[in-house]
Amino acid sequence: MSSSGRAADSVVAMGMTPDDVVATHGLRRAYGPTIALDGVEFAARAGEVTGLVGHNGAGKSTLIGCLSGYNTPDAGTITVGGRDVASMSVLAARAEGIRCVRQELSLPVSLSIAECAVLAYPSRFKGLRRKVEAGAAVASLFHGMFGQTLATTQRPLGSYPFSQRQMLEVCLAFMNYREGCRLVILDEATSGTDAELTARLLAWMSNTARLHNLAVVLTTHRLSEVVSIANRAVVMADGDMIATLAGGDITEARLVELMGGAARAHTGAKQMAVGGVARSDSSGGESRSAVGGVGEERRTLVHLDGVSYPPAVRSATLTIREGDLVGVGGLDGHGQAELLAGVFRQSRRSWFRRRTGATVPVRAAFVSADPRREGVFPEWSVRWNISLGGRSYLSRFGFVSTSRERTSVAEMVRRLQVSGRPSQRVSELSGGNQQKVVLARALMGRPNLLILNDPTRGIDIRTKQQIYGLFQELAASGCGVLWYSTELDELELCDRVHVVRSGRTIGLLEGDEVRHDRLVAMSFGEITAEAVGETAVGGATSGRESENV
Amino acid sequence: MGATSESFQPHGAPEGSHPASGSVKDLLGSAIRYRGLPVLIGTVILWFVVALHSHGRFGATLESTLTVGAFLSLVGLGQMFVVAAGSGNIDLSVPYVLTFGAYLAGGIINGGSGSLLLAVVVTVAFGLAVGVANATVIVHLNVPPIVATLAVGFLIESGYLELGTHQSNLAHNASNQLGNTVSNVATGGFGGFSYMAVIAIGCVVIAQLILWRSWFARRLLAMGQSLAAARLSGVATNRITVTVYCISAVMAALVGVLLGGYIGGGSLDMGTSYQLGSVAVVILGGCFISGGVANSPGVGIAAMFLTLLITLTDILNVSPGVQQIIEGVIIVGLLSVVGSARNVE
Numbered sequence A: 001m002s003s004s005g006r007a008a009d010s011v012v013a014m015g016m017t018p019d020d021v022v023a024t025h026g027l028r029r030a031y032g033p034t035i036a037l038d039g040v041e042f043a044a045r046a047g048e049v050t051g052l053v054g055h056n057g058a059g060k061s062t063l064i065g066c067l068s069g070y071n072t073p074d075a076g077t078i079t080v081g082g083r084d085v086a087s088m089s090v091l092a093a094r095a096e097g098i099r100c101v102r103q104e105l106s107l108p109v110s111l112s113i114a115e116c117a118v119l120a121y122p123s124r125f126k127g128l129r130r131k132v133e134a135g136a137a138v139a140s141l142f143h144g145m146f147g148q149t150l151a152t153t154q155r156p157l158g159s160y161p162f163s164q165r166q167m168l169e170v171c172l173a174f175m176n177y178r179e180g181c182r183l184v185i186l187d188e189a190t191s192g193t194d195a196e197l198t199a200r201l202l203a204w205m206s207n208t209a210r211l212h213n214l215a216v217v218l219t220t221h222r223l224s225e226v227v228s229i230a231n232r233a234v235v236m237a238d239g240d241m242i243a244t245l246a247g248g249d250i251t252e253a254r255l256v257e258l259m260g261g262a263a264r265a266h267t268g269a270k271q272m273a274v275g276g277v278a279r280s281d282s283s284g285g286e287s288r289s290a291v292g293g294v295g296e297e298r299r300t301l302v303h304l305d306g307v308s309y310p311p312a313v314r315s316a317t318l319t320i321r322e323g324d325l326v327g328v329g330g331l332d333g334h335g336q337a338e339l340l341a342g343v344f345r346q347s348r349r350s351w352f353r354r355r356t357g358a359t360v361p362v363r364a365a366f367v368s369a370d371p372r373r374e375g376v377f378p379e380w381s382v383r384w385n386i387s388l389g390g391r392s393y394l395s396r397f398g399f400v401s402t403s404r405e406r407t408s409v410a411e412m413v414r415r416l417q418v419s420g421r422p423s424q425r426v427s428e429l430s431g432g433n434q435q436k437v438v439l440a441r442a443l444m445g446r447p448n449l450l451i452l453n454d455p456t457r458g459i460d461i462r463t464k465q466q467i468y469g470l471f472q473e474l475a476a477s478g479c480g481v482l483w484y485s486t487e488l489d490e491l492e493l494c495d496r497v498h499v500v501r502s503g504r505t506i507g508l509l510e511g512d513e514v515r516h517d518r519l520v521a522m523s524f525g526e527i528t529a530e531a532v533g534e535t536a537v538g539g540a541t542s543g544r545e546s547e548n549v
Numbered sequence B: 001m002g003a004t005s006e007s008f009q010p011h012g013a014p015e016g017s018h019p020a021s022g023s024v025k026d027l028l029g030s031a032i033r034y035r036g037l038p039v040l041i042g043t044v045i046l047w048f049v050v051a052l053h054s055h056g057r058f059g060a061t062l063e064s065t066l067t068v069g070a071f072l073s074l075v076g077l078g079q080m081f082v083v084a085a086g087s088g089n090i091d092l093s094v095p096y097v098l099t100f101g102a103y104l105a106g107g108i109i110n111g112g113s114g115s116l117l118l119a120v121v122v123t124v125a126f127g128l129a130v131g132v133a134n135a136t137v138i139v140h141l142n143v144p145p146i147v148a149t150l151a152v153g154f155l156i157e158s159g160y161l162e163l164g165t166h167q168s169n170l171a172h173n174a175s176n177q178l179g180n181t182v183s184n185v186a187t188g189g190f191g192g193f194s195y196m197a198v199i200a201i202g203c204v205v206i207a208q209l210i211l212w213r214s215w216f217a218r219r220l221l222a223m224g225q226s227l228a229a230a231r232l233s234g235v236a237t238n239r240i241t242v243t244v245y246c247i248s249a250v251m252a253a254l255v256g257v258l259l260g261g262y263i264g265g266g267s268l269d270m271g272t273s274y275q276l277g278s279v280a281v282v283i284l285g286g287c288f289i290s291g292g293v294a295n296s297p298g299v300g301i302a303a304m305f306l307t308l309l310i311t312l313t314d315i316l317n318v319s320p321g322v323q324q325i326i327e328g329v330i331i332v333g334l335l336s337v338v339g340s341a342r343n344v345e
Helices: A002-014 A061-068 A088-094 A113-120 A128-145 A160-175 A194-212 A223-229 A252-265 A268-275 A281-293 A337-347 A352-356 A383-390 A400-418 A429-443 A461-476 A518-523 A529-548 B001-006 B024-033 B036-055 B058-084 B094-112 B114-138 B145-168 B180-188 B195-213 B215-225 B225-233 B237-263 B271-286 B298-316 B322-344
Strands: A019-029 A036-040 A041-045 A049-053 A076-078 A083-085 A097-099 A183-187 A215-219 A232-237 A240-246 A300-309 A313-320 A325-329 A364-367 A449-453 A480-484 A496-501 A504-510
Touching: A002 A364, A019 A061, A036 A061, A036 A240, A041 A215, A049 A061, A049 A194, A049 A223, A061 A088, A061 A097, A061 A183, A061 A215, A061 A313, A061 A504, A076 A352, A088 A097, A097 A160, A113 A128, A113 A160, A128 A160, A128 A194, A160 A183, A160 A194, A194 A215, A194 A223, A215 A400, A223 A252, A240 A252, A252 A518, A281 B271, A300 A337, A300 A480, A300 B237, A313 A337, A313 A480, A313 A496, A325 A337, A325 A461, A325 A518, A337 A364, A337 A449, A337 A480, A364 A429, A383 A400, A383 A429, A383 A480, A383 B215, A429 A461, A449 A461, A496 A518, A504 A518, B036 B058, B036 B298, B036 B322, B058 B094, B058 B195, B058 B215, B058 B237, B058 B271, B058 B298, B094 B145, B094 B180, B094 B237, B094 B271, B114 B180, B114 B237, B145 B322, B180 B195, B180 B237, B195 B215, B195 B298, B215 B225, B215 B237, B225 B237, B271 B298, B298 B322
Parallel strands: A049 A215, A049 A232, A097 A183, A183 A215, A313 A504, A325 A480, A325 A496, A364 A449, A449 A480
Antiparallel strands: A019 A036, A019 A041, A019 A076, A076 A083, A232 A240, A300 A313, A496 A504
């Protein structure tokens, strides 16, 4: 199905119809070893709402960045306003009538929405009364969009709650919809808005796009929004467009199936990375429990029951026992990092055991996603970087026992295959090797709970494979592992995966259920745990197919 | 699991995982990269200039410089630990602690009638209290160190100014209040070496041993390089912060006692030059002002450098204004060299 989708799309791209506001040809963009866009052929048509969906790291944000001028592609062209360009600046994109609302919001918090409107549309609002005029224009547009009256347009944006600011930014992006504006891109711009207001906004957008021949591109984690208004839905995975659905073909079940199946079909290279490591399914799990709990059952390291770590984590429920490889999934930025940080902080306090029902003393170690910022100590050698983790047993009267430091660091360097001498400065190593150094430091503390915040981000496949093996080896030896990953393949290695959404652990997948399609289904949309059970009938086909393969 | 453990067999261990043996070339390379080198060269040059001006008395010049520079180097060592903690940590309460320490010990010893031991114990306790106060304001009230330590310093200053007006003996009749023992230590010596020089050199060596080998310093320098990474590695950063401010304040208070003995009693402005002086020697000595890299011999040498610089401008007999201009230009020039040395690394 993916090939047919791409074929259909290339037809659109080749003979660019006059309706295309923006089209991309062979757009490529890489961040280090990660390929964010791999020859994307995307087009936004006038008068249409295009839904852009895909899991974490599918390349949506990079594509949007290229269209709106925030990112510069490595290769390929963007056709806009009848010209082919290699890249655009934000100003150039705006001159072409392209406006973008980004998930993290971008308007200055100290200005009012009226002032922002004056700044954003200098040619429209002029003269002494420009702020008043802009305010009136914003207010009337806001009323049209959301059916609500704005009390004032002169308050600083910072005084509004996040959801209101999102609505105001969306409103600002559409200010010139009658003339001048040709494409509005909303990147998760409705994430904080409630269902009723979102429905109004969607209806308004759908009408406006049609009446004023405007193109709208929408990315959202709520698939129902795409289903309700999109004329076309483009599914992305691993930097590539894998399918384009139109009109009635757009259904939630179909999108989930495409994303789940696509993630599997398009990760051949990654599958190799994971494939080298035998997935421990039910049989592996049993053997591990035999290894882990020497006497009998494995003891509890962490047991959270509806715990909150304000403001990002609202309700977390999870259990980690010795030898568990517990994954944390869901769309990036929904409180997963904060959850891990909270568990790490608590595990370092003595009252942790009482509060969380741990039955053994916990020695937690943490590995973060970015070794350069939160991992290595750049002025130090590899040896000093690693040995810091082992100070409990490399110490003699508060001083470093250098002979033991040398031997145990050398052993760790061998075990993790760090390619670098222990005496070498750590900042001379590659990112992957720096991450190995951070891992080595974590292991030096002989932890029984290892907390991993997306530790393989931006690391090459060979290194990843080694690291996967290491995690499984650790779990087999009785260490509990809590692993947040933005990559579905990695989560498939886990015994069970908690899916986090809006700061809550909304679902748990165990054993055979830890699959791409289920993870995608749970991460997205209003599909709750029960609904996943229903769609599993539809999703089962793709799951079975892949098993047969 | 079979495949897993196989991929971690040591067959892929990199060769030459032992540090390269120290060939002459390596030694030369590390000497050139040594961040204390600019100030060392500057000090040697100044030493020659000053000694030639005083009729070629190299030994005498060195000895007097060591003695006078000892006070600054001791305060500088305390400051070095604070600065090494990074995140803008700096102790500007040093001059006030130093002055108060002199008066405190003077009041207890009272010209030799009181107990020296008690005076030392009380001075150390005072230093610890100031260190805890500084760190508490910084860590718990979240005040930037530069403001917090100045505020604590002004509190201390108000304390001794107030005491000075009410008890005239403190501020005015302080001469030789610290007793003969302290004076002897501060001004005396044996076999051509002053006690102060020996104390300073000893402290520099001990501080360097701590920096090389102690877990305290490892955690401190880790924190200075990356606060986030240190926290995630389980370093109790708040505890380290308290410790370094205590070290700095105790050093300053004890130097106050010795300096009081050296100049024959406390004076209200005895600490003034140590505020920026202590920070200057830390930076000139090759430590990172941003933290994470510290160099105790460099701090000692930088203290000698500043002392020699003041001696030189004294010898040249120029007006005080020109003196300060010369000092300023030379310090800035040297700092630019130290700064570029960092970039080479």
